[in-house]
Amino acid sequence: MGLSFGAFLSVRAAAFEKRLKVCIADPGSLSWAEGILNHFPAPIRQVLVGDGPDVLREAFTWTAQHTSLKWLVRDYAWKHGVREQDVFKALLAYDNTPVIDQIECETLVMDGTEEMARGQAKRLFDALKCPKHYILFDADSTAQAHCQIGAYSTASATLFDWLEGRL
Template identity: 50%
Template sequence: MKTKHWTDIKFSKDILTDALTKHILGLTQYGMADFAEVMEVISQVKKGDEESWINTWSSMAQKLKSRAELAEKKSQKVTASTAYLRASTYFRVATMYFGKIDDPRMKNCTIESHNCYEKYLGLSEYPGKYVEIPYENTYLPGHYYHSPFAKEKAPLLIITPGRDTWAEDTRWVYDGAIKRGINCLIYDGPGQGFALRLGGLPFRPDWENVMKPVVDFALTLPGVDRNRIGLMGLSFGGFLIPRAVAFEKRVKLCIVDPGNINWGGAFAERLQVIKRTPKFLRPSFMNFMLQDYAWKQGVSEDEVIEELKKYDNTSILDKITCRMLVMDGTKEPMFGEAKKFYDALKCPKDYMLFDEDTTAQAHCQMGSYATGTEYLFDWISDNL
């Protein structure tokens, strides 16, 4: 009889809903969510209903925000800070499966999430500070976490999130860094989080032109050892940053989780299947996927397939010279692609595979962030 594992448990038949639920539950150990609150929302969300998604998550967020505001008026700082933190998470999640980009609730939830997170930082002792990174004629929003355990000059880890989650959602990484005396800079780049929803910035394939101003800014931050800068990219971020380090040589090491050579080609094929399916026969998630990719890539639905084909790192792999860590999991949706990426690298490199025995086999160690943090930072301590 086949042995079952925790990844066989599904909170929804919808892949995105199931993944987001597991991700959010993984944040409970950091105080960013609470198990019962998440389960209450998921039990009420109607399958494939974007209205139900944004309304249910934002309602829970608003409830916590109101509780936090009352506690703050009473000078109950701990209660206020913890409630603000969870409210921030739920406002953020409310926008992740909602495709009406011009709906005022999209911007309202984005602003509320940001404001609640800043309230949390102001009331708690968590060492984070909001920053705006100069970028072309605008800025990229982010946070600098100056570790209280760091020496006068300490390593810096710059974190790039994925397509769907925001910079703040990489908590398992920056929290692990802070506790180990490593400073962290997180940011929403073009196509991500705040930068997309409020700044209107779509993704771009030439991520070296994003990373250069980020590294420029990082070198102005207090406590940073300019000779010990590392980059980490999660999910789609793991595809984007190899191109950045192919051209950005101020970086000592790069971590991709999981890594992919031709991400755009794979997803272009998936969208081609969707477009060949008559609209009236498509499940709701297919229409959402097509619309979501077009929005985040900054093109029309008719142009998105050709746009995605630009996201191919085949030609720049031999330009990467820094040490690379490729993280992988046996339950990655595109299992096998990270190992192909690793095999193609010519630079100093390491490969880290998580299997069922570690319980961290899911996408980006989702659901097993404690284990992922331990393995990741043991490697970082040896290399950065």
């Protein structure tokens, strides 16, 4: 089981580790870069993965005006061991599309209606060829946020119900 970026990695691990009986991705993600880059307006996305210092300066000026995105860039630079201006290019390498067909174990993809990487979990679920299940949490469940933050008991109960009889 993986949460957030760990969910991306858990799916990747399941593609290569054939001893796994189940895999749980919360939230699921097919392309980490796409999930992150979709937070930006289209012109900024093009700039962030483009080349040239003037282009990058424009993008980082825009990003610096948005505190949460500024934090995200710094955090990802640290986590991925790259300079801030290289974060988005580095994220392009995190794509499970080429290995998704290698997953054989039963896979649960969890998602929320207010998930940060909107649409990524469903894209992952749709791409899976193995036995699969999809759970979408909404406002009624109170578990609609990223990794069900604020409603872990609800998500855990649902998860353990799903796991019962599978392990």
